[in-house]
Amino acid sequence: MPMTHRQIDVFRALMQAGGVSAAAQALNSSQPTLSRELARMEQQLGYALFERTGGRLRATAAAHSLFEVVQQHYQGLAAVQSRALALAQAEAQPLQVLAQPALAHALVPAVLKRFALEHPEAHVDLTPAEGMSLVEAMAAQRFDVALTEQVQPPPGCESEPLSETAELAVLPAHHPLAQRARLSLTDFGGQPFISLADDDPYRRQIDAAFAAAGVARVLRLQTHSAVAVCALVAAGLGLSIVNPFTARACAGPELVARPLDWTLPFRLTLLRPLQRPRHRLAAPFEAALRATLQEPPQAPRQRRRT
Template sequence: MDIQHRHIEVFRAVMTAGSVTGAAALLHTSQPTLSRDLARLEQLLGYALFERERGRLKATARARALFDEVERSFQGLARVIERAQALGRDEDAELSVLSLPALSHALLPAALATLLGEHPGARIDITPAEPPLLDAWMSEQRFDLGLAEQATPLPGVRVEPLLEADEVAVLPAGHPLAAHARLALADFNGQDFISLATDDPYRREIDARFAAAGVARRLRVQTHSAVAVCELVRAGLGLAIVNPLTAHACANEGLVVRPLAVSIPYRVSALIPLHRPAQPLVAALVSALRCARPQAWRQSA
């Protein structure tokens, strides 16, 4: 059977228009040409699709059943075409992001506002995780993009620096040291101090700096969460040193942020899987993340 696509188009046009004349107008062709194509389709099928009554066409039951199937096929094709065009415009794109909780709280919101303003049809799935789970999932190529601090090389992952800034001090509003424009390590001597957990790399570096300076703090509370550190400081339980992203995101009534007289660099990196199908929106989000940093921060080279 040699039924061609144009035969189905002719049949659909006749069913839609209700006449050969109307179908010829829809297809921008002549009535005799269309009549020949329709007759050829009936010949190939081996049964009549229309009854001819006084020059008019009346669809048979077989024609109506065939038309239902043709319409379902054309509607499906239209959806395929619409989806293909949308993918070209990055519409309905889905982007999966694996992020440290602190970064999903303090860095991602502003960047996503920019991204979704440019790609309103995009959908973002954010999963918070801490190392070593974050490192393992990125190595397994489970996510389109990862966000981490001081990222170390991972198998199957490209590490791309995003930004660098200095750690900052956070103090309860009204604390005497809040009057200082900048805090030296010696200012923390004898002060109640809220720390990150002992396995946090920034906790280890901060402790080493104080030890080298001979400054003794009263370590009262520790936690894995930088957001929790800020809230504990706000409650008046002590001072702390945290990353500037979280500090500035949490700074409002009851909490003040001050720079340190020493530089303790804080770095954020993008983790891009090398063996996962490329997602076009990754580059757009990375760009938005870089632009989301405060202007005073210096970008990593």
């Protein structure tokens, strides 16, 4: 008949304490109870585990051999408990989301709104980053998912292309060109133009397109942020071209977004770390992301009449 869990606990306490009294105290039991349990255990096994000498117990060779296995059992239980605790702590950790600032402002809020419907108690930590900061953070495996326009994944990451949409023109709602349904490169000739930073890849592509078309713009303002570009446009300081997520998010009474008659694609990419344990909320977040991207773009808000 196999030993019960209680008998294993009693045996281990007796081996470690070296006596019934100390073992009973360790197990919060009584000496008579442990003595009866030991006698019953030896009867079931068919051999003695201890020799009784002067009121003390002396473990037999069989007991020492059995104790090695019992210790392995408890070490295994300790490993299970440690792992369970580590997993519980990991489950409680927020989903770490990294996104380019434009996407953190214009796309992720809609994704999290949908995500929260299914996971209202979820904790999410959203960090905006771009350029080398984003690459280094993902290469260091510090985030669970990342959203970027970069196509090539950083070291230690995999990438999944999500969408490819065209950049949009943004202009003040009161500008004469706002009456047009679509703009061409020549429409920007002689107009104040708000540029992205010199090192921005989209800035370089936009400048190359205007140069190839022989269109000269008035270039006095530039910024690193597409959101800041839209704020400057809404203030009436010029026209610009930005990614479609930011253009639609910022469209309103003071700013309108218009398609262009030439295409500058904006590619959205999902990054996953390969060495970081997969967070249980990563897949639901990605599902909410895909569902949000499949929604038709909302029409820009109309300018209020005064």
